[in-house]
Amino acid sequence: MNTEITTRYSSHPEDFKSYPTSEIRDKFLIEDLFKADKISGVYTLEDRLIVGGIHPVHSPVQLEAVDQLKAENFLDRREIGIINIGAKTKIDIDGASLELDHKEALYIGKGVKEVIFHPSPSGDTYLYFNSAPAHQEYPTRKITRKDAEVVTLGSLENSNHRTIYKLLVNSVLETCQLQMGMTELKPGSVWNTMPAHTHDRRMEAYFYFDLSEENVVSHFMGQADETRHIWLKNHQAIISPPWSIHSGAGTSNYTFIWGMAGENMDYKDMDGIKPVDLK
Numbered sequence: 001m002n003t004e005i006t007t008r009y010s011s012h013p014e015d016f017k018s019y020p021t022s023e024i025r026d027k028f029l030i031e032d033l034f035k036a037d038k039i040s041g042v043y044t045l046e047d048r049l050i051v052g053g054i055h056p057v058h059s060p061v062q063l064e065a066v067d068q069l070k071a072e073n074f075l076d077r078r079e080i081g082i083i084n085i086g087a088k089t090k091i092d093i094d095g096a097s098l099e100l101d102h103k104e105a106l107y108i109g110k111g112v113k114e115v116i117f118h119p120s121p122s123g124d125t126y127l128y129f130n131s132a133p134a135h136q137e138y139p140t141r142k143i144t145r146k147d148a149e150v151v152t153l154g155s156l157e158n159s160n161h162r163t164i165y166k167l168l169v170n171s172v173l174e175t176c177q178l179q180m181g182m183t184e185l186k187p188g189s190v191w192n193t194m195p196a197h198t199h200d201r202r203m204e205a206y207f208y209f210d211l212s213e214e215n216v217v218s219h220f221m222g223q224a225d226e227t228r229h230i231w232l233k234n235h236q237a238i239i240s241p242p243w244s245i246h247s248g249a250g251t252s253n254y255t256f257i258w259g260m261a262g263e264n265m266d267y268k269d270m271d272g273i274k275p276v277d278l279k
C-alpha cells in the first residue's frame with residue numbers, strides 16, 4: 001500500500017479543557033504529511049474528513065482505498081479536493097491526464113476509480129488534500145486562482161491583511177459538502193481569522209505552508225472562553241472541531257489552506273467572536 005491513513009476520534013469541549021499540550025498535539029496536530037512516494041494522512045471522525053499529503057518523488061503514486069473506507073476504490077463514496085503547493089505535476093484520472101500548477105486546485109467527484117499522481121521532474125511534488133463523504137457524482141474540475149471567489153480582509157495596522165481565495169466552494173463549483181480555499185497573508189501581517197469565529201455546522205482543518213524553517217505559527221483553538229494554543233511548523237495541519245475557534249499568529253507571514261465538511265455549504269454561516277471577548 002502506498003496510501004497510509006490513521007484514524008483520529010472526535011472530542012468533547014469539556015474534556016478538551018483539561019488536555020495538556022501533548023494531548024492537544026496528539027489529538028489535533030497532523031505532522032509528517034509528506035512521505036516520499038506515499039499518500040499519508042488522517043481520517044478524523046469530525047465529519048469524517050480525510051486530511052492528507054501526496055508526495056511522489058521516484059515513482060507515481062495511486063490513491064488507494066484504505067481499510068477505514070471498506071470500499072473498493074477511495075472515491076466510491078467520497079469526493080476529494082487537492083491543492084498543489086509544489087511544482088507543476090501530472091495527474092491521471094480514469095485514464096485522462098491533466099497538469100496541476102502551483103496553487104491550483106482540483107476537485108474529483110465520487111465514482112472516479114483511478115487517480116495517479118506523477119512526480120514532477122524537479123522532485124518538488126507536494127499536493128495537499130481533503131476528502132469528505134459524498135452522495136452524488138459531480139464532474140472533475142481544475143480551479144485556478146482566476147476562477148476563485150477572492151476576498152481581501154483585514155489591515156496592516158491590525159497585522160491581519162490577507163487575501164482569501166475561495167477555490168472549491170459552492171459559488172465556484174458544485175460539491176457535496178467539501179469546501180476548500182487558500183488564504184495568503186501580506187508581508188507584515190501575521191494573524192489569520194482574527195476576529196475569530198466558530199461554525200457548529202461544519203468542522204474545519206487548517207494546513208500551514210510558505211513558512212521558512214525558522215518561522216512558526218501559534219494556532220489557537222477551543223471554545224472562545226477557554227482557548228489554548230499549540231505551535232505549528234511549515235507543512236503541518238490541525239483539526240478544528242465544530243465547537244472550536246481556529247485562528248493563528250505567525251512569527252512571519254505565511255499561507256494556509258482551509259477545508260471544511262459538514263451540514264451546510266454557506267461559507268458566511270459563522271458565529272463571529274469579538275477579540276475582546278476571547279479568554
Ligand SMILES: O=C(O)C(=O)C[C@H](O)C(=O)CO
Nearest residue numbers: 162164183192193194204258
Ligand atoms: O483568514 C481567514 O479569515 C480565513 O481564511 C478564514 C477561513 O476561510 C475559515 O475559517 C472559513 O471558515
Ligand SMILES: [Zn+2]
Nearest residue numbers: 197199204246
Ligand atoms: Zn472557519
